[in-house]
Amino acid sequence: MHPTLQQLLSDGPVATDGAWGTQLQQRGLPVGACPDAWNLQKPELVEQVATAYVAAGSQVILTNTFGANRFILARHDLADRVADVNKAGVSISRRAAADRALVFASIGPTGVMLMMGDVSEDDLRAAFAQQAQALAEAGADGIVVETMSDPAEAVLAVAAAHDTGLPVVACMTFDSGAKLDRTMMGTTPEQAAELLIAAGAHCLGSNCGHGIAGFVEICRRLHVASKRPVWIKANAGLPEMRDGKTVYDQTPEQFAAYVPALVDAGAGMIGGCCGTTPEYIAAVRGKLRCGATR
Numbered sequence: 001m002h003p004t005l006q007q008l009l010s011d012g013p014v015a016t017d018g019a020w021g022t023q024l025q026q027r028g029l030p031v032g033a034c035p036d037a038w039n040l041q042k043p044e045l046v047e048q049v050a051t052a053y054v055a056a057g058s059q060v061i062l063t064n065t066f067g068a069n070r071f072i073l074a075r076h077d078l079a080d081r082v083a084d085v086n087k088a089g090v091s092i093s094r095r096a097a098a099d100r101a102l103v104f105a106s107i108g109p110t111g112v113m114l115m116m117g118d119v120s121e122d123d124l125r126a127a128f129a130q131q132a133q134a135l136a137e138a139g140a141d142g143i144v145v146e147t148m149s150d151p152a153e154a155v156l157a158v159a160a161a162h163d164t165g166l167p168v169v170a171c172m173t174f175d176s177g178a179k180l181d182r183t184m185m186g187t188t189p190e191q192a193a194e195l196l197i198a199a200g201a202h203c204l205g206s207n208c209g210h211g212i213a214g215f216v217e218i219c220r221r222l223h224v225a226s227k228r229p230v231w232i233k234a235n236a237g238l239p240e241m242r243d244g245k246t247v248y249d250q251t252p253e254q255f256a257a258y259v260p261a262l263v264d265a266g267a268g269m270i271g272g273c274c275g276t277t278p279e280y281i282a283a284v285r286g287k288l289r290c291g292a293t294r
């Protein structure tokens with residue numbers, strides 16, 4: 001395993017962070033606006049989110065760079081600011097983390113589909129390389145490739161991240177199939193493990209798609225297939241519409257009740273995805289603390 005990850009996990013499983021998009025929306029980001037652009041436009045509000053997670057006990061926080069690739073930024077007239085948006089994202093999380101948490105930079109999907117012929121493999125590879133290099137130059141401690149559905153896109157992102165020399169965590173979303181254990185493209189955890197480790201991932205994981213109950217078995221399968229600690233970020237239960245707003249049906253305590261089962265299943269890094277807040281992370285950290293044997 002990469003020495004940074006070895007060091008991070010030396011005292012047992014750690015808490016990561018929760019959702020960013022919904023936290024930014026609470027601070028005034030309009031639905032449909034570009035969250036990543038706020039790294040340049042409203043850095044103090046982005047920093048509030050990062051700071052809230054560190055205060056809640058996150059030992060690793062991500063960066064507000066999930067969509068900071070040239071394809072998504074181009075839709076917001078920011079195609080020429082890729083490096084700036086990514087570098088600002090790392091700086092913001094770094095200020096919030098100080099020496100209390102590591103900063104792992106987020107890389108999400110580009111929103112363009114290889115399979116559909118929207119884009120060539122070379123263009124996609126170049127886009128991920130540009131983002132990963134900017135994140136590494138800005139001083140990220142690691143890179144998390146997340147919310148991937150297409151294994152071909154995930155492989156390109158992981159390879160670009162690996163080229164920086166930073167530790168790479170590769171996460172796909174398994175939310176399809178009768179047992180909700182496949183990506184939208186039909187990829188299983190075992191297939192993902194084989195492809196992504198070959199592409200240079202140091203750890204595997206899964207995020208988003210469904211509630212935490214469904215992650216225990218996925219975690220176990222990723223752990224068995226990869227023989228490494230697994231990164232898990234589940235949603236806060238199932239989304240419901242209430243008063244025109246998306247809300248999730250699980251409380252922080254209900255969410256954190258699954259932490260021991262995830263640790264048993266091989267989770268090393270546990271946080272939350274859609275619907276989770278600093279309260280969920282505090283509950284996760286609390287469970288990890290009481291389960292600590294070292």
Ligand SMILES: [Zn+2]
Binds near residue numbers: 207235273
């Ligand atoms: Zn999510």
